[in-house]
Amino acid sequence: MRTVRKGLLVSLSGLIIVLLAAGTAWAQSASAKASASASASAGDSGGTFIEGTINNMSTVNPWKAIESPEYEVLALNFDLLENFDKSTLQAAPGVATSWTQSPDGMTWTFDIRPGMTWQDGQPFTAKDIAWTYNKTLDCKLGNSLDYLVPEFTKSITAPSDTQLVWTTKVPTSAPIRPPWVYIAPEHIYGNDTCDEISKEPFFTEGHPMVGSGPFQLTDWVKGQSWTMTANPNYWGGAPHISQFKVVLYDNSEAMVNALKAGEIDYTNLGSVDLFNQLQSESQSGSTNITTHVGPAVTFGQMSFNMCDPTSPDAAAYCKNNPGTGNPALRDPAVRTAISWAIDRQTIVDKVLAGYGEPGTTIVPPFSSFYHYNPTPDETIGFDINKAKQILADAGYKDTDGNGILNDPKTGQDLNFRFILRAESDIGARLGQYISGWLKQIGIATTSEVVSDGKLSQAWLSNDYDMYIWGWGPDPDPDFILSTFTSGQCGTWSDTCYSNPQYDKLYKEQQTAATPQDRQAIVFKMQDILYKDIPEIVLYYDKSLEAYNSQKWTGLEDNTSPQPDGFLWNQYTPYSALTVQLRSGASASSGGTTSGLLIIVGILGAIVVIVGIVMVARRGKSEEDLA
Amino acid sequence: MGTAKYLLGKLGQLFITLILVLSLAFLLFRVWQPGDPVATWAKASGAKLNAEQLDQIRHEWGLDVPLPRQYVSYMGQMLTFNFGTSTILNPQESVSSMFWSRMAKSAILIVTSTFAAIAIGVLLGIYGGWKRQGKVDQASMSSSMILYAMPEFVLGMIFILIFAATLHWFPVSLYESPIPKTGLSHWTDVINHMALPWLTLTLAYVGEFYLVMRSSLLDVLGEEYIALARAKGVREKYVLRKHAVPNALLPTITLVALSFGFILSGVITVELVFSYPGVGKLSVDALRQRDFAVLQATFVISVIAVLLANFIADLTYAYLDPRVRRA
Numbered sequence: 001m002r003t004v005r006k007g008l009l010v011s012l013s014g015l016i017i018v019l020l021a022a023g024t025a026w027a028q029s030a031s032a033k034a035s036a037s038a039s040a041s042a043g044d045s046g047g048t049f050i051e052g053t054i055n056n057m058s059t060v061n062p063w064k065a066i067e068s069p070e071y072e073v074l075a076l077n078f079d080l081l082e083n084f085d086k087s088t089l090q091a092a093p094g095v096a097t098s099w100t101q102s103p104d105g106m107t108w109t110f111d112i113r114p115g116m117t118w119q120d121g122q123p124f125t126a127k128d129i130a131w132t133y134n135k136t137l138d139c140k141l142g143n144s145l146d147y148l149v150p151e152f153t154k155s156i157t158a159p160s161d162t163q164l165v166w167t168t169k170v171p172t173s174a175p176i177r178p179p180w181v182y183i184a185p186e187h188i189y190g191n192d193t194c195d196e197i198s199k200e201p202f203f204t205e206g207h208p209m210v211g212s213g214p215f216q217l218t219d220w221v222k223g224q225s226w227t228m229t230a231n232p233n234y235w236g237g238a239p240h241i242s243q244f245k246v247v248l249y250d251n252s253e254a255m256v257n258a259l260k261a262g263e264i265d266y267t268n269l270g271s272v273d274l275f276n277q278l279q280s281e282s283q284s285g286s287t288n289i290t291t292h293v294g295p296a297v298t299f300g301q302m303s304f305n306m307c308d309p310t311s312p313d314a315a316a317y318c319k320n321n322p323g324t325g326n327p328a329l330r331d332p333a334v335r336t337a338i339s340w341a342i343d344r345q346t347i348v349d350k351v352l353a354g355y356g357e358p359g360t361t362i363v364p365p366f367s368s369f370y371h372y373n374p375t376p377d378e379t380i381g382f383d384i385n386k387a388k389q390i391l392a393d394a395g396y397k398d399t400d401g402n403g404i405l406n407d408p409k410t411g412q413d414l415n416f417r418f419i420l421r422a423e424s425d426i427g428a429r430l431g432q433y434i435s436g437w438l439k440q441i442g443i444a445t446t447s448e449v450v451s452d453g454k455l456s457q458a459w460l461s462n463d464y465d466m467y468i469w470g471w472g473p474d475p476d477p478d479f480i481l482s483t484f485t486s487g488q489c490g491t492w493s494d495t496c497y498s499n500p501q502y503d504k505l506y507k508e509q510q511t512a513a514t515p516q517d518r519q520a521i522v523f524k525m526q527d528i529l530y531k532d533i534p535e536i537v538l539y540y541d542k543s544l545e546a547y548n549s550q551k552w553t554g555l556e557d558n559t560s561p562q563p564d565g566f567l568w569n570q571y572t573p574y575s576a577l578t579v580q581l582r583s584g585a586s587a588s589s590g591g592t593t594s595g596l597l598i599i600v601g602i603l604g605a606i607v608v609i610v611g612i613v614m615v616a617r618r619g620k621s622e623e624d625l626a
Numbered sequence: 627m628g629t630a631k632y633l634l635g636k637l638g639q640l641f642i643t644l645i646l647v648l649s650l651a652f653l654l655f656r657v658w659q660p661g662d663p664v665a666t667w668a669k670a671s672g673a674k675l676n677a678e679q680l681d682q683i684r685h686e687w688g689l690d691v692p693l694p695r696q697y698v699s700y701m702g703q704m705l706t707f708n709f710g711t712s713t714i715l716n717p718q719e720s721v722s723s724m725f726w727s728r729m730a731k732s733a734i735l736i737v738t739s740t741f742a743a744i745a746i747g748v749l750l751g752i753y754g755g756w757k758r759q760g761k762v763d764q765a766s767m768s769s770s771m772i773l774y775a776m777p778e779f780v781l782g783m784i785f786i787l788i789f790a791a792t793l794h795w796f797p798v799s800l801y802e803s804p805i806p807k808t809g810l811s812h813w814t815d816v817i818n819h820m821a822l823p824w825l826t827l828t829l830a831y832v833g834e835f836y837l838v839m840r841s842s843l844l845d846v847l848g849e850e851y852i853a854l855a856r857a858k859g860v861r862e863k864y865v866l867r868k869h870a871v872p873n874a875l876l877p878t879i880t881l882v883a884l885s886f887g888f889i890l891s892g893v894i895t896v897e898l899v900f901s902y903p904g905v906g907k908l909s910v911d912a913l914r915q916r917d918f919a920v921l922q923a924t925f926v927i928s929v930i931a932v933l934l935a936n937f938i939a940d941l942t943y944a945y946l947d948p949r950v951r952r953a
Contacts, residue, residue, distance in 0.1 A: 254799040457661030
């Protein structure tokens with residue numbers, strides 16, 4: 001009898017499972033209907049635009065932000081003093097509607113847009129800007145401190161609610177770079193000490209982040225997703241979409257699958273292979289995804305150890321940490337020969353699958369106003385014979401007949417330690433190509449593929465000959481130019497390069513009175529580096545984007561900067577304002593609901609059958625035993 | 627008396643192992659890490675901070691004091707379960723709260739799938755060992771071999787390919803839909819998202835439990851006391867239930883405890899494949915972004931979990947087999 005009851009119990013639990021499945025199916029179809037009708041009434045405005053990313057957001061404190069998702073949120077939640085121009089990324093009217101520079105070049109006066117409000121309804125005035133800038137300077141806050149030129153800013157004041165005056169000790173065009181410091185509300189953070197402001201979370205559950213931008217961060221599930229809600233009172237006009245959401249994935253494959261399944265709407269892809277796959281599918285018309293090749297904002301560089309402790313110009317850090325750099329690399333002829341032996345076009349074609357441009361100077365082309373393009377005469381191309389000739393002219397010969405050139409000063413083989421990044425997908429492949437070319441000109445390399453930790457240790461202790469890493473500069477060239485000044489040796493200098501003329505020009509570009517004057521100096525600095533070759537800019541890699549074009553519109557006509565800009569703008573809020581649902585597209589995201597029910601149903605059915613069999617069989621065996 | 631001594635001995639071993647592992651973790655994360663963690667983090671993340679600001683961060687991370695002092699404060703923190711605040715992933719946030727909010731999501735996966743794997747594996751193993759070479763045994767033997775040999779991430783990717791990308795029965799990844807649902811739909815949505823990772827973890831470990839249970843039962847069934855029981859005329863089912871299975875379970879319990887560590891590492895790969903926001907993903911995020919506070923915490927808590935699982939296995943063992951207590 002006991003076993004019969006057991007069998008019945010199993011059957012019963014199976015039945016309950018089946019009923020539960022049916023119940024949830026009903027609940028789900030009801031809620032699906034409800035959301036479908038909600039989206040139909042919303043029409044073409046509204047909807048949530050969902051981005052997939054593999055980069056986590058750690059903080060939204062504007063002074064603590066570093067990673068790209070953080071800047072994406074801040075750019076939508078806050079304003080800068082000026083906007084980035086949509087095409088050139090130069091200063092354009094924004095919060096400041098116009099500005100004038102005094103004849104001596106040392107006083108800038110900005111007219112601040114009247115009638116602006118913070119997202120909590122409080123008035124936004126010039127005093128908020130003055131407070132933000134002064135706090136940044138007083139507390140030495142953040143990543144963007146140098147934009148406020150602390151060395152020669154005399155004062156930043158707000159004589160009235162609609163006027164900001166910035167005076168400096170020397171003429172400068174720094175106030176219209178534009179300064180990349182987000183304006184924070186004084187009425188909320190005004191009483192914070194330096195320590196408190198640098199620890200402010202700016203967003204906590206239930207307390208949306210208060211800024212003045214077109215969107216407001218209203219929800220943040222750490223390590224999973226974050227949601228921004230449209231600000232209908234934005235001074236530049238209300239966005240079409242009602243929400244912008246970012247969902248964090250761990251791998252690009254899952255993200256692309258989610259894009260194709262309609263679970264997300266947009267992504268900026270790091271993977272060339274996945275992008276190619278999406279592109280071929282979109283060309284064959286088998287998906288609703290449109291791909292877009294954006295601007296080249298980052299570059300890969302090959303750096304030489306330039307720390308020469310015997311040089312009178314050597315940086316103090318280099319003298320204290322002389323390291324192990326091969327002295328042969330301090331000979332410009334060797335570096336020039338290496339530069340001629342590298343086929344940058346092949347790197348772009350084979351390593352970047354064509355999604356890049358051969359590299360030249362350290363200010364990337366997207367920063368169009370300040371990017372210096374070497375003249376055809378100056379351009380270093382790919383010419384193995386020329387590279388060999390340069391080395392032969394400088395006295396490098398293979399004296400011991402082992403196929404490797406010898407340094408005429410020391411008699412040693414030209415064999416360089418070449419450090420490559422294990423944490424980069426392409427580090428090792430780049431190294432193979434370059435080592436192959438260098439071998440052709442009689443230079444041997446000893447490659448080491450190491451972790452970033454190990455590479456940064458080698459780099460900071462000048463314990464290397466050459467290495468490959470990369471940079472993602474801002475639209476303004478000041479920071480990337482600063483990394484070649486001798487004062488940056490031991491902090492941000494890639495190579496411990498030291499050149500008094502370059503250092504002088506760096507100061508001059510900071511104090512150039514107009515952007516045009518500054519441009520001329522910035523060009524000259526890039527030219528010096530291009531010819532002196534402390535490092536080789538190998539390539540500029542392009543950003544690769546994809547979005548659901550069946551559902552969304554308003555992105556492709558609004559790329560920024562021009563001509564080859566981002567679909568989803570990185571420095572400007574423009575595309576966040578123009579993106580909207582395609583007419584007739586549903587606002588509810590795609591997805592799957594049936595799978596669970598199918599499985600649960602099958603499981604339930606199995607349990608029922610097992611139960612019935614048990615009842616039948618146990619009944620029989622009881623009889624046998626009797 | 628013997629039991630108390632046995633218990634104390636095991637507890638002592640547990641504590642010594644814990645101290646050793648914690649010291650090893652300190653060496654791993656603080657001493658043997660090449661490079662200055664602040665400089666590496668800054669360069670890799672693109673933080674454009676000046677030298678003075680970088681020094682400030684070194685101070686905030688507690689890296690500007692000598693190593694022996696770092697070690698003492700580290701041990702104090704770890705043994706009191708005070709894991710400090712996150713440095714990079716979510717600055718100022720307490721590591722414990724980050725950990726527990728993720729742990730809840732992982733725990734559901736780990737506990738339910740482990741129990742399911744044990745139940746299915748052990749029951750099939752008993753049946754297979756009992757009805758050796760039967761149809762059920764042959765079928766479960768070959769599928770167990772395949773599941774046992776296959777890494778979790780491959781299994782997960784196969785499921786994504788079949789059930790998510792092709793059949794669209796289940797979502798590809800995540801814990802819930804990008805636009806969250808409410809009420810009952812929220813929970814079906816969550817279960818729906820959990821289904822494939824759960825299935826992957828369960829099936830990945832079924833094979834192991836099946837194989838061990840089956841072979842151990844076969845060993846026991848060949849013992850003389852089983853033959854004696856049968857000769858006495860004890861019914862076959864009674865022989866199995868009272869004489870064979872309890873003895874055959876011993877090696878399986880060891881395996882369950884041992885495999886707890888493997889399941890924890892399996893969860894990491896499965897969570898990554900499905901972008902499922904649990905502890906495994908948290909530890910990988912911490913590793914990627916070099917958040918040493920979080921990394922240490924996940925490491926230490928995983929170690930403690932494995933040690934505890936082994937401790938419990940020892941106790942169960944002693945309970946099931948009195949000889950262990952006396953030895």
